[in-house]
Amino acid sequence: MFQLHPVQQAFPLPPRFVAPGSLSEAADLLSAHGAAARLIAGGTDLMLELSRGARSGVELLIDISGLPGLDQISYDGGKVSLGPLVTHADVIASVPMLTAGLPLAQACLEVGSPPLRNRATVVGNIVTASPANDTISALVALGADVTVSSARGERTVPITEFFTGFRQTVLESDEIVTAVRFDATDGVNRLGVFVKLGLRRAQAISVVHAAVVADTEGGRVADLVVALGSVAPTIITVPEATELARGRELTEAAGDIVTAARRAATPIDDIRGSAEYRSHAVGVVMDRAIAALASGTAADRWPHEPPRLVSAAAPERAASASTALDGPDDVVTATVNGERRSAANASGKTLMDWLRDDLGLTGTKEGCAEGECGACTVHLDGAAVFSCLVPAGRADGATITTVEGVAAPAGGLHPFQQAMVDTGGAQCGFCTPGFVMSAVALLDEISEPTSEQITIGLSGNLCRCTGYCSIIEAVQAASVDTGAVQAASVDTGAVQAASVDTDAVEEAADTGAAS
Template sequence: MFQLHAVQRAAALPHRYIAPDSLDEAMDLLATHGAAARLIAGGTDLMLEIARGVRTGVDVLVDLSGLHGFDQITYDNGRVTIGPLVTHADVIESAPMLAAGLPLAQACLEVGSPPLRNRATVVGNIVTASPANDTISALVALAADVTIASARGERAVRIEDFIAGFRQTVLEPDEIVTSVSFDALDGPRADAIADRRGVFVKLGLRRAQAISVVHAAVVVDVAADGTTADLVVALGSVAATIVTVPEAADAARGRDLAEASADIVDAARRTATPIDDIRGSAEYRSHTVGVVVERAIAALANGTQAQRWPLRPPRLMVTMGGEHAPPPVRVTISEPADVITATVNGLSRSAAGASGKTLMDWLRDDLALTGTKEGCAEGECGACTVHLDGAAVFSCLVPAGRAAGASITTVEGIASPDGNLHPFQQAMVDTGGAQCGFCTPGFVVSAAALLDEVDEPTPSQIQIGLSGNLCRCTGYCSIIEAVSVAAAAASANEAPQEAP
């Protein structure tokens, strides 16, 4: 029997999984277990950190995803507040955010792909504290505050102070981030300020599922006479943490923004101290940071900062009785023999051995639903996509304990109970989109959600909807065609018939 190399063997997940009923219970768990416990909501970063051995010493996962009311975005008196369970998809879907916090919405749209954004939270992104994390720069430019709570009390810190270093924060082991808040761009402002605008611009190596080579978030305060009253430029992937460019504000203040562009760009390049890595050399980053900032300044100067926002970017949510919110998750898994029960493909299924596993492994190994494939086990390829409480997600990044009490649909449940293929499955056959079969299940699950959400998706919506799925046979044209064919077929079947 062959042996995997050490780098190919994923570390086991913690065998103890607890989903508390309340914030107080969660804080008590952290106070009891200290550094041995880790909070999880989306878990798209944490699951990989544990699997890669980057995050060690974790014995307990404390899942916050069942806490009521923590998945809300509120807009009150010009202040935007984001709860700890708000996902990137939630931000994108919130129409007021396009006026109140456009840079954050744009940054969220750049994170991964729809299945990843359905799980990944904004708070989780800042807690990971990577300088490449898109939303941190946006929140820095928006001058956000972070509220932190523990059994000892509550405190608030500026986001710049929250990030203590490369992948480091000021969070103590017993603390929880309970909200992130900032003043809305379209909210009340000083009499001397006529307008506040912001934008986020990113350079990646591909159009989706790309970690930033460099990115920038820029917010400008425009005075009544049209000159720049203040400017914040926040840069990502060019230093150990997100960095701001005070020299840019000095160069722009009192001047027309477009006129000051060259000086702002020069200041940004001087501030950047990038490294060489697999995504780009330091020299390349130093050059392209200027390109990114120049584009941001041009968009703000012209008032075109929202021009490229796509029409109704799909989220890949399946309608479940008109409700998308997942049910509360209240279960403790502490031993490998514990059994969890979920509704899988419309049937109640129970299986033991969920501890220390991902949802993908539980479905494949314990329920024998092998249509869900393991491609990358990193949320990059989409072969493991399933519907979890109506949302398309990457099951390789979900702890199996999250399945308790949930509704799950795998590729085996996409066809109708009578055996008729889903319109997209039939279209895949008709267009030649179904190829080797390894990646096909993930495409089927994603496309089924897309077609449920959008009756007649545009080419742009199809590309966004399927951006989390990779085809190893490179047959994207046929797959995209299959979505259009399926949509047309469904529309024809639903069209009212003329009376004879």
């Protein structure tokens, strides 16, 4: 029998899975199990860490993603508050955030792609504590506070004190981040922006990024916070830039702010860029950020109604009692492609493996197993997600659609599937199921997507045959009004730029065109 090389084999997921019925129950479980338990919400970072063996000794996953009421964003008394289950997609879809917290919205839009943003939470991004994590810099610049709770009580920590080192935080093993709060910006006297340089347009870890928030009085800087990512072991601020800017107009202080930021950066060489290149890019990114704030154009590049790939008729998952999987004999039951399906062997598995191995739905493909290629995309409770990054236990009680369930029950292909045949979009076929699931979700959400919306909607799917043009054409052909959509010029290069092009990035940095 064919065997994978050891370096190709993923580490097994923890054998035990619990979906608690309340946050207090989750806190009690963490208190009882200590370091042997890990809390999971979106899990897009944690699932990778576990599969790569980076989190040893974890025996229990405590999944709070199904708990109601924890995904709320509130705007009250000049404060913005995010619950622990607020996803990047939630932030992007919240219109008030474009005024009250633009840097955070811009950072969330830079995280992964729509299927990943549908699962990944802002709190998860904070807890992972990577210096490349986009939302951390935005929240640092916004002066956020982090509230953590446990069975022992509650405490609030300024986000600048939450991180103690590379991927290290003050969070104890029994604590849960329950809220993130910051003072709202108003776009006039308190304004901010986030700028990122990556190696591709989507699914890109930052080479360098910056978030800047300025408080002004009479057109002059009263306070300024500059937060830089991917240039040190943690997200850093630049106090020197604050002092140099205070009492001056942004345009007048721009050069000094940029110079101070470059002095503060202490980058390293890695696969995404050299230290020298990063130091240069800091100046480019900061120059763009200050120019955008000074000219009032910080929000000009925000896309019109960016798609979430969430069905307009997405079912609301009702709160349920605690679910526990303690071994291979425990059964998971879900509504899959309109039918009630049950299967055991979910313990220690991803949703992708459970669908393929135990339900026999092999249309869902494994391409990368790390949320990069999109071949494993399915619809989970009406939202497109990467099934390789979802624990199988999350399926219990859920509604799932795979590529096998896209066509009409009476027979015949879905309009997008037929369009893929007609345009030659289906080529080698390996990535096709993922493209089908993303495109169907896009068309269900937006019946006549624009060029920009198609580009964003398909940004989580990679085509190894480089056949993006025909796939985009298939989306257009399947839309309600093909003439109106085809009249829009489709930027196929933007989709193809999902593949790495370091020359283009270097040129962008040299010309000040980092985005």
